[in-house]
Amino acid sequence: MVTVVVNKFKCGYCGACVSVCPTGALELVETWIDVSEMCTACGICVRICPVGAIEVEK
Amino acid sequence: MKSEYDVVVIGAGPAGSIAAKTAAKKGLDVLLIEKRQEIGDPVRCAEGVSKIWLRKHIEPDHRWICADLKGSRIFSPDGTMIEMAEEIAGGEVGYVLERKIFDRALAYESAKAGVEVMVKTRALDLIIENGFIKGVKVMHLGETYDISSKIVIAADGVESKVGRWAGIDTSIKPSDIETCAQYLMSGTGIDQNYCYFHIGNEIAPGGYVWIFPKGGDLANVGIGILGSKSGEKHAVDYLNEFIEKNYPNARTLEMDVGGVPVCGSIDKTITNGLMLVGDAARQSDPITGGGIINAMEAGKIAGEVAYNAISKGDVSINALKEYEDRWRAKIGHEIDNSLMVKDIFIKFTDPEINSLAHSLEKVNFSSMSLLDLLYALFKANKKLLWDLRVLFKNVIKYDMDFER
Ligand SMILES: Cc1cc2nc3c(=O)[nH]c(=O)nc-3n(C[C@H](O)[C@H](O)[C@H](O)COP(=O)(O)OP(=O)(O)OC[C@H]3O[C@@H](n4cnc5c(N)ncnc54)[C@H](O)[C@@H]3O)c2cc1C
Numbered sequence: 496m497v498t499v500v501v502n503k504f505k506c507g508y509c510g511a512c513v514s515v516c517p518t519g520a521l522e523l524v525e526t527w528i529d530v531s532e533m534c535t536a537c538g539i540c541v542r543i544c545p546v547g548a549i550e551v552e553k
Numbered sequence: 554m555k556s557e558y559d560v561v562v563i564g565a566g567p568a569g570s571i572a573a574k575t576a577a578k579k580g581l582d583v584l585l586i587e588k589r590q591e592i593g594d595p596v597r598c599a600e601g602v603s604k605i606w607l608r609k610h611i612e613p614d615h616r617w618i619c620a621d622l623k624g625s626r627i628f629s630p631d632g633t634m635i636e637m638a639e640e641i642a643g644g645e646v647g648y649v650l651e652r653k654i655f656d657r658a659l660a661y662e663s664a665k666a667g668v669e670v671m672v673k674t675r676a677l678d679l680i681i682e683n684g685f686i687k688g689v690k691v692m693h694l695g696e697t698y699d700i701s702s703k704i705v706i707a708a709d710g711v712e713s714k715v716g717r718w719a720g721i722d723t724s725i726k727p728s729d730i731e732t733c734a735q736y737l738m739s740g741t742g743i744d745q746n747y748c749y750f751h752i753g754n755e756i757a758p759g760g761y762v763w764i765f766p767k768g769g770d771l772a773n774v775g776i777g778i779l780g781s782k783s784g785e786k787h788a789v790d791y792l793n794e795f796i797e798k799n800y801p802n803a804r805t806l807e808m809d810v811g812g813v814p815v816c817g818s819i820d821k822t823i824t825n826g827l828m829l830v831g832d833a834a835r836q837s838d839p840i841t842g843g844g845i846i847n848a849m850e851a852g853k854i855a856g857e858v859a860y861n862a863i864s865k866g867d868v869s870i871n872a873l874k875e876y877e878d879r880w881r882a883k884i885g886h887e888i889d890n891s892l893m894v895k896d897i898f899i900k901f902t903d904p905e906i907n908s909l910a911h912s913l914e915k916v917n918f919s920s921m922s923l924l925d926l927l928y929a930l931f932k933a934n935k936k937l938l939w940d941l942r943v944l945f946k947n948v949i950k951y952d953m954d955f956e957r
């Protein structure tokens with residue numbers, strides 16, 4: 496399955512990625528991002544993240 | 554936490570705290586939930602706010618004010634400076650806040666008004682019956698609870714999911730978000746009376762760099778770039794480049810990141826039993842990115858409308874239309890017009906921005922209002938800015954001031 500992984504060491508838990516995800520696959524829980532199976536690996540969140548913490552993983 | 558309230562407010566930012574406080578003051582039984590363990594932290598804000606508008610909601614308190622602003626200095630790509638300073642009594646027009654303390658103070662005000670506040674409590678989903686929002690499913694310390702309410706107010710910020718759960722698509726396109734990074738820095742040497750803006754596609758594509766004084770020798774040094782221009786390089790990369798070039802000896806004490814919606818108002822912010830407020834309703838200003846005051850204005854209206862609707866025993870979309878109408882009348886026109894201005898300015902090349910700045914070199918500004926700046930620009934560059942003329946007509950029509 497193609498999905499995204501969030502580098503939790505880089506992530507500043509700001510929620511910007513959640514707001515741009517067209518499928519609602521992301522959730523900012525408290526201090527981490529959860530990725531659900533709804534992710535289509537479209538790559539939008541990867542581009543938007545202010546610190547580049549997200550990568551598409553094969 | 555009880556199992557039933559008149560109103561549940563999701564998110565204890567400025568929008569949620571003001572909405573909760575307003576509803577409680579009217580006599581409603583209100584629960585305010587916040588998923589973070591500390592309200593206001595981490596900060597995702599440059600913390601600049603207009604004084605006049607702030608006073609409408611809370612008496613300024615030195616505990617959460619870091620700096621008093623006299624004016625702004627805007628720099629074009631070639632370094633041309635436009636200075637705008639207010640000459641009103643005392644010469645102070647804006648504040649730079651300490652959001653961590655400010656947000657908590659707003660939540661405290663709501664608690665004093667009778668609101669039950671719960672932290673580490675996250676909304677997981679809405680309870681929907683017969684097309685009406687009837688409450689919220691929440692998680693608190695790993696346990697889930699169902700809480701029923703007559704009205705839910707969604708103040709869950711940029712990452713809002715509540716609207717989506719209710720069938721309102723609030724997802725933002727990459728071209729409609731500013732992706733931002735900021736450091737709190739010591740030793741930039743800026744004048745603490747001014748906020749600084751640096752514009753240019755090379756340093757901040759589709760956005761700008763800001764430097765806001767934070768008292769002592771501290772400042773928020775941050776950047777926003779348009780989401781559609783982010784990717785190869787991210788906001789933080791542009792920020793690091795700017796700092797390396799301009800403030801190589803400044804020290805970083807805090808790092809903040811975030812996204813600001815610049816899409817303008819969304820079509821619909823209500824449904825049966827639900828109102829969206831603040832960043833959740835994408836009410837931030839598309840040109841400045843400011844959202845604190847708009848969030849508080851909308852929060853106040855939502856609190857009042859919750860009371861009106863519950864008193865009448867009608868929480869349907871028809872009753873809540875009062876919220877939609879009132880926030881659009883109060884802040885909606887400025888948001889729409891800012892969007893138009895943003896769409897014009899986003900297209901300018903750096904040489905065009907330079908020539909706009911040069912056209913203002915002899916203009917003497919006696920205020921730091923965005924409107925004055927735009928008007929001066931328009932007068933000197935009618936051809937380039939011809940599309941802006943609609944703006945000035947609207948300003949007169951809706952009596953707008955662009956001061957928030
Ligand atoms: C880098 C940056 C700089 C900015 N600079 C300025 C500025 O100088 N001036 C200005 O006016 N505005 C500025 N803004 C915008 C401003 O920060 C926001 O508009 C403002 O915070 C919006 O307030 P809010 O109450 O709507 O949302 P927020 O302040 O984001 O509050 C939302 C709250 O909801 C909580 N929440 C979210 N989901 C849930 C859930 N499921 N359950 C429970 N709680 C939840 C969040 O944890 C958060 O505490 C800036 C934004 C950024 C990112």
Ligand code: SF4
Pocket residue numbers: 501505506507508509510511512513523528543544545546547548549810
């Ligand atoms: S946008 Fe980046 S920094 Fe922000 S929450 Fe998502 S992964 Fe983390």
Ligand code: SF4
Pocket residue numbers: 498499515516517518519520521530533534535536537538539540541
């Ligand atoms: S890759 Fe696309 S679908 Fe997957 S989480 Fe990111 S934005 Fe959402």
